[in-house]
Amino acid sequence: MSYDLIVIGTGPGGYVCAIRAAQLGLKTAVVEKRKTHGGTCLNVGCIPSKALLHASHMFQDAQHFAEMGIGVSAPTLDLKKMLAFKQEGVEGNTKGVEFLLKKNKIDAFHGTARIAAAGQVEVTGEDGSNQMLETKNIVIATGSDVTRLPGIEIDEKVVVSSTGALELESVPKRLVVIGAGVIGLELGSVWRRLGSEVTVVEYLDRILPGMDGEVAKNFQRILSKQGFAFKLGAKVTKVEKTGNGATLTVEPAAGGNAETLEADVVLVAVGRVPYTQGLGLDKVGVQLDNRGRIQTDAHFSTNVTGIYAIGDVIAGPMLAHKAEDEGVAVAEILAGKAGHVNYDVIPSVVYTFPEVASVGKTEEELKAAGIAYNAGKFPFTANGRAKVNRTTDGFVKILADAATDKVLGVHIIGPEAGNLIHEAAIAMEFGASSEDMARTCHAHPTLAEAVKEAALAVEKRAIHM
Amino acid sequence: MATEIRVPTLGESVSEATIGRWFKKPGDPVKADEPVLELETDKVTLEVNAPASGTLGEIVAKDGETVSPGAVLGSIVEGGAGAAPAAAPKAEAPKAAPAPAATPAPVPTAAAPGAAKDHGPAVARLAAESGVNPASVGGTGKDGRVTKGDMLAAIATGGASAPAPAPMQMRAPSAPVDAEREERVKMTKLRQTIARRLKDAQNTAAMLTTFNDVDMSAVMNLRNQYKDVFEKKHGTKLGFMGFFTKAVIQALKELPAVNAEIDGTDIVYKNYYHIGIAVGTEKGLVVPVVRDADLLSVAGIEKTIADFGRRARDGKLAIEEMQGGTFTITNGGIYGSLMSTPILNAPQSGILGMHRIEERPVVRNGQVVVRPMMYLALSYDHRIVDGKEAVTFLVRVKEALEDPARLVLDL
Numbered sequence: 001m002s003y004d005l006i007v008i009g010t011g012p013g014g015y016v017c018a019i020r021a022a023q024l025g026l027k028t029a030v031v032e033k034r035k036t037h038g039g040t041c042l043n044v045g046c047i048p049s050k051a052l053l054h055a056s057h058m059f060q061d062a063q064h065f066a067e068m069g070i071g072v073s074a075p076t077l078d079l080k081k082m083l084a085f086k087q088e089g090v091e092g093n094t095k096g097v098e099f100l101l102k103k104n105k106i107d108a109f110h111g112t113a114r115i116a117a118a119g120q121v122e123v124t125g126e127d128g129s130n131q132m133l134e135t136k137n138i139v140i141a142t143g144s145d146v147t148r149l150p151g152i153e154i155d156e157k158v159v160v161s162s163t164g165a166l167e168l169e170s171v172p173k174r175l176v177v178i179g180a181g182v183i184g185l186e187l188g189s190v191w192r193r194l195g196s197e198v199t200v201v202e203y204l205d206r207i208l209p210g211m212d213g214e215v216a217k218n219f220q221r222i223l224s225k226q227g228f229a230f231k232l233g234a235k236v237t238k239v240e241k242t243g244n245g246a247t248l249t250v251e252p253a254a255g256g257n258a259e260t261l262e263a264d265v266v267l268v269a270v271g272r273v274p275y276t277q278g279l280g281l282d283k284v285g286v287q288l289d290n291r292g293r294i295q296t297d298a299h300f301s302t303n304v305t306g307i308y309a310i311g312d313v314i315a316g317p318m319l320a321h322k323a324e325d326e327g328v329a330v331a332e333i334l335a336g337k338a339g340h341v342n343y344d345v346i347p348s349v350v351y352t353f354p355e356v357a358s359v360g361k362t363e364e365e366l367k368a369a370g371i372a373y374n375a376g377k378f379p380f381t382a383n384g385r386a387k388v389n390r391t392t393d394g395f396v397k398i399l400a401d402a403a404t405d406k407v408l409g410v411h412i413i414g415p416e417a418g419n420l421i422h423e424a425a426i427a428m429e430f431g432a433s434s435e436d437m438a439r440t441c442h443a444h445p446t447l448a449e450a451v452k453e454a455a456l457a458v459e460k461r462a463i464h465m
Numbered sequence: 466m467a468t469e470i471r472v473p474t475l476g477e478s479v480s481e482a483t484i485g486r487w488f489k490k491p492g493d494p495v496k497a498d499e500p501v502l503e504l505e506t507d508k509v510t511l512e513v514n515a516p517a518s519g520t521l522g523e524i525v526a527k528d529g530e531t532v533s534p535g536a537v538l539g540s541i542v543e544g545g546a547g548a549a550p551a552a553a554p555k556a557e558a559p560k561a562a563p564a565p566a567a568t569p570a571p572v573p574t575a576a577a578p579g580a581a582k583d584h585g586p587a588v589a590r591l592a593a594e595s596g597v598n599p600a601s602v603g604g605t606g607k608d609g610r611v612t613k614g615d616m617l618a619a620i621a622t623g624g625a626s627a628p629a630p631a632p633m634q635m636r637a638p639s640a641p642v643d644a645e646r647e648e649r650v651k652m653t654k655l656r657q658t659i660a661r662r663l664k665d666a667q668n669t670a671a672m673l674t675t676f677n678d679v680d681m682s683a684v685m686n687l688r689n690q691y692k693d694v695f696e697k698k699h700g701t702k703l704g705f706m707g708f709f710t711k712a713v714i715q716a717l718k719e720l721p722a723v724n725a726e727i728d729g730t731d732i733v734y735k736n737y738y739h740i741g742i743a744v745g746t747e748k749g750l751v752v753p754v755v756r757d758a759d760l761l762s763v764a765g766i767e768k769t770i771a772d773f774g775r776r777a778r779d780g781k782l783a784i785e786e787m788q789g790g791t792f793t794i795t796n797g798g799i800y801g802s803l804m805s806t807p808i809l810n811a812p813q814s815g816i817l818g819m820h821r822i823e824e825r826p827v828v829r830n831g832q833v834v835v836r837p838m839m840y841l842a843l844s845y846d847h848r849i850v851d852g853k854e855a856v857t858f859l860v861r862v863k864e865a866l867e868d869p870a871r872l873v874l875d876l
């Protein structure tokens with residue numbers, strides 16, 4: 001039997017691609033080496049991290065119930081139960097994917113896939129059994145893996161990756177996070193709320209590299225208020241395990257005297273690398289770029305006819321929704337439709353409290369490109385809803401082209417920022433101006449009014465400021 | 466079902482057109498591919514044909530309005546002429562009577578596809594404030610929607626009738642008795658462009674003109690001798706333009722600066738010879754371009770030019786046919802000009818003026834003889850063409866025309 005499409009990996013890129021292909025009438029199969037579907041995102045990424053962020057936020061919020069006149073005794077932590085709560089969430093979601101694959105009549109094979117040739121996928125099961133599958137097209141969606149630092153061994157107990165940080169057996173007294181990116185700050189937040197002293201060491205002189213500079217600076221201030229300690233412009237040169245912890249050697253990135261940090265747990269969160277191991281790409285001649293990503297053209301095709309790739313394993317932001325959209329697009333292309341991903345409008349969110357969300361260009365990018373823009377900013381301290389909720393940290397910033405008023409970038413720090421960003425994404429998808437956003441009626445009292453006010457502020461006519 | 470009539474693609478570098486006039490009124494029956502209106506661009510006037518048969522519905526862009534490629538001009542409603550409007554006037558009784566033309570319109574307006582109407586609030590405000598109809602603006606947003614930026618650009622470039630042209634009308638008012646006897650007419654797009662281009666050329670180039678004269682005896686003899694066989698064989702008349710074009714190309718090859726152009730601090734030498742031939746039409750001068758004229762025979766050039774001339778007068782030249790010239794020839798002689806100083810066709814660096822042929826006494830071998838003479842003028846951009854080159858250029862043209870054997874022998 002031969003398939004129209006075999007998708008390798010059932011992360012958000014792969015399973016979404018398979019479902020869309022099946023909807024469009026392609027005979028589709030997936031191969032996944034993990035026991036459960038959903039990839040990094042559902043098993044050890046987005047979903048479990050959000051479950052813990054939610055639970056730990058509740059734990060912290062409960063400490064402020066008294067301010068609202070709710071009398072409860074001080075909350076206590078049952079970490080085991082919290083981790084079980086997280087795991088149930090993960091299972092619910094991975095089961096959901098399994099159900100969706102079935103519902104769409106997609107054959108799911110468990111095992112490690114190797115591309116024997118274009119049109120041929122060999123699946124090796126855990127028990128060593130082998131089978132060869134025939135297909136017209138192959139989509140590689142094998143995702144990414146943790147980036148390791150030379151000389152620093154990850155044991156997932158004392159020195160952990162994000163995966164280990166999602167199931168620490170106890171709350172570490174001192175947690176050192178290497179890397180001030182999204183994952184490091186999110187998981188740092190979880191353990192900070194549950195009681196750890198958290199120190200973040202970052203090689204660059206700023207947190208959240210790539211995000212808007214002003215946003216990053218403000219966010220760092222907010223996290224510092226929450227008890228985070230930052231060592232920026234510093235590199236970890238050594239991690240030595242001691243009795244039941246580790247000693248880190250940290251040097252200024254620019255050179256200078258080394259110092260040491262003591263930690264009970266070290267989280268290595270310095271990024272992720274594309275994962276292509278065992279696929280046999282060199283054999284079939286699929287080209288990688290200089291960063292190990294599979295090279296694709298505008299239609300997600302590799303240099304080998306019939307082999308496509310999407311998600312974390314190709315260029316672009318390593319985000320689940322980017323992988324999903326690419327999955328849909330490539331399925332549509334294979335079905336003879338016009339699949340397309342608009343890379344200019346991909347939102348990204350940091351799910352801390354407050355959240356940080358952005359879509360489009362940062363001020364730094366606009367300056368570098370020599371584009372004249374107007375910025376409109378509105379703080380949550382001036383938003384009625386945020387005020388009564390006492391969640392006034394943060395602001396909304398809208399960047400619009402100086403000549404055409406077209407919205408070029410929106411950056412939000414604040415409660416619900418991850419939900420608020422999407423009106424900006426839709427506006428940008430349709431080429432809207434800041435005035436279009438400002439003239440769209442927003443319900444009162446909502447946090448979204450801050451978005452509208454920031455849009456008004458672009459033309460210097462915010463009402464509540 | 467309504468079918469939209471849209472502005473066709475106008476060719477590179479042409480971003481807007483003016484509605485010349487509608488040939489049909491709303492309610493008129495139209496057949497598919499029948500011309501329904503005329504568009505004027507700064508290069509040509511072109512007709513827009515009906516995309517479908519039916520009845521002309523609403524006219525969105527009125528005569529004189531400026532529109533961009535892709536903009537909606539109007540719509541055609543399905544159904545024959547008489548059918549639609551017939552019922553309404555009767556039922557609506559006396560009061561509705563004076564405006565029967567309007568009756569077929571409402572349906573297409575309401576049913577027009579969403580995209581054209583779904584403007585954001587900023588576009589709606591600008592439309593209300595400026596009077597510019599978004600339907601006449603080419604949209605750059607998703608699925609061709611008009612964005613605020615598109616509207617601002619349309620308003621800035623005079624899409625708005627109100628604010629933009631004002632500063633140009635600086636003329637002191639005439640005395641009332643005279644004012645009554647003046648007529649104010651909007652310049653056509655073509656005329657406005659001609660005006661702007663000519664002035665730009667004068668403001669940019671260091672332009673001056675050099676003259677010479679040419680004895681046309683040899684060319685005229687050649688022509689008299691071969692014109693019948695030539696016409697029989699090639700189906701086109703043997704004129705002078707073929708000779709002039711060939712002579713010019715030979716001179717351009719020797720003096721490449723005349724075929725070059727200035728781009729910032731660079732000189733762009735063009736190793737191809739696209740010769741523009743100025744053709745007068747009722748609406749103004751147009752300059753179709755004989756592409757790679759150096760690769761054409763005299764017959765090929767004559768045929769191309771004859772065809773251009775015919776189509777220019779009918780307004781049927783395509784915009785691409787008027788782009789990319791490297792040198793221009795203009796013949797004022799057909800109107801009787803003795804001498805002129807043509808203005809460059811920017812960014813070109815040379816233009817040859819031909820004039821009337823007239824029998825004049827000239828001295829040959831110490832004898833006064835009568836010869837058919839023509840004055841030649843070369844206007845050139847002194848920034849890249851030196852006086853010596855310009856003069857040599859004209860001398861070469863003259864030599865080739867006085868002794869056409871040089872053209873054959875490449876001398």
Ligand SMILES: Cc1cc2nc3c(=O)[nH]c(=O)nc-3n(C[C@H](O)[C@H](O)[C@H](O)COP(=O)(O)OP(=O)(O)OC[C@H]3O[C@@H](n4cnc5c(N)ncnc54)[C@H](O)[C@@H]3O)c2cc1C
Pocket residue numbers: 008009010011012013014031032033034038039040041042044045046047049111112113114141142143144162163183275277278279310311312313318319320321322323351
């Ligand atoms: C802690 C953490 C938190 C994150 N939070 C977010 C978030 O909040 N939002 C967000 O957008 N992104 C988040 N991400 C990133 C997100 O998880 C990835 O961008 C996303 O999972 C990429 O999807 P993918 O389909 O390309 O690959 P993956 O999800 O990595 O899936 C690839 C799958 O392929 C399988 N596979 C690999 N090789 C083979 C083979 N040879 N044969 C068979 N199967 C194979 C793997 O087992 C895996 O299941 C997070 C990541 C981490 C680590």
